[in-house]
Amino acid sequence: MVRETRLSPADMIAPLFVRHGSGLREPIPSMPGQYHLSVDELVSDCAGLHALGVPAVILFGLPAYKDEAAAEAYAEDGIVQLGLRAVREAVPDMILITDVCLCQYMSHGHCGVLLDGQVDNDVTLELLAQVAVSHALAGADVVAPSDMMDGRVGAIRGALDGEGLSGTAILAYSAKFASAFYGPFRDAAHSAPQEGDRRGYQMDPANAREALREVELDIAEGADMVMVKPAMPYLDVLRRVRESTQVPVAAYQVSGEYAMIEAAAAQGLIDRRAAVLESLTAIRRAGADLILTYYAGQVAKWLS
Ligand code: PBG
Numbered sequence: 001m002v003r004e005t006r007l008s009p010a011d012m013i014a015p016l017f018v019r020h021g022s023g024l025r026e027p028i029p030s031m032p033g034q035y036h037l038s039v040d041e042l043v044s045d046c047a048g049l050h051a052l053g054v055p056a057v058i059l060f061g062l063p064a065y066k067d068e069a070a071a072e073a074y075a076e077d078g079i080v081q082l083g084l085r086a087v088r089e090a091v092p093d094m095i096l097i098t099d100v101c102l103c104q105y106m107s108h109g110h111c112g113v114l115l116d117g118q119v120d121n122d123v124t125l126e127l128l129a130q131v132a133v134s135h136a137l138a139g140a141d142v143v144a145p146s147d148m149m150d151g152r153v154g155a156i157r158g159a160l161d162g163e164g165l166s167g168t169a170i171l172a173y174s175a176k177f178a179s180a181f182y183g184p185f186r187d188a189a190h191s192a193p194q195e196g197d198r199r200g201y202q203m204d205p206a207n208a209r210e211a212l213r214e215v216e217l218d219i220a221e222g223a224d225m226v227m228v229k230p231a232m233p234y235l236d237v238l239r240r241v242r243e244s245t246q247v248p249v250a251a252y253q254v255s256g257e258y259a260m261i262e263a264a265a266a267q268g269l270i271d272r273r274a275a276v277l278e279s280l281t282a283i284r285r286a287g288a289d290l291i292l293t294y295y296a297g298q299v300a301k302w303l304s
Pocket of ligand 1: 099103146147253255
């Protein structure tokens with residue numbers, strides 16, 4: 001009764017990876033217990049999560065091809081668009097969120113268009129807006145830009161509204177740090193940059209005031225919800241963001257946080273269930289209204 005913070009599946013968003021093909025459920029080596037799912041398997045996982053009380057998923061796509069314009073990211077028959085239509089039809093109530101980024105679709109693995117070896121912020125905005133519109137047309141309720149280009153929330157809001165998609169919400173990855181904890185995801189999504197790193201557009205882990213500024217800018221541009229990412233190493237940032245804004249705040253327990261718990265538990269060094277529940281409770285206590293976590297389905301089972 002005196003507990004101040006509670007965990008509920010209703011606060012969780014499950015990240016899922018979708019690929020082309022059918023009947024495929026391929027284990028992701030860097031993230032034990034997570035899979036690359038073909039669309040039919042994606043539908044079945046979404047139905048299972050929905051039945052467990054997890055209201056939302058965020059989709060990441062593994063495209064059939066990569067190029068220098070990230071063409072599959074905004075193709076009508078792109079993998080995320082196919083996944084969205086199938087889940088929308090089979091599990092109509094599921095809240096469908098999409099990660100809006102170009103890195104998985106770019107041959108060079110950067111989150112934006114490269115001009116002379118540098119990511120060009122403003123040219124990238126046009127492509128991101130196209131991606132968001134194509135996700136919304138395919139059934140996304142919420143688009144979540146994770147690229148960290150300046151001005152992308154405004155560009156996406158403008159493009160959505162221009163297409164009559166004013167009901168599509170934006171969850172901005174506002175305070176996204178240039179983190180070592182994305183390592184396992186980059187293996188999972190085949191999205192590591194071939195050259196260089198993401199420090200030109202993602203944030204310096206040393207900066208918390210800058211995070212508040214990014215949040216302010218994103219809200220001014222039209223973000224409906226904001227995110228702090230990763231979660232556990234940035235609980236102080238999460239608390240400050242929670243106190244500085246009225247919009248819903250999400251935190252992303254990222255692939256490295258997941259993989260560390262899995263690896264330590266597999267070696268018998270920590271109690272998996274206790275560590276998962278403690279880490280998620282700490283993220284809620286720090287101020288997250290919503291948590292993106294690879295443990296969403298697992299936790300929903302434990303709590304039921
Ligand atoms: C795409 C993106 C990344 C993650 C979410 N969206 C990778 C990155 O920025 O390198 C990381 C998710 C995770 O580590 O679980 N830009």
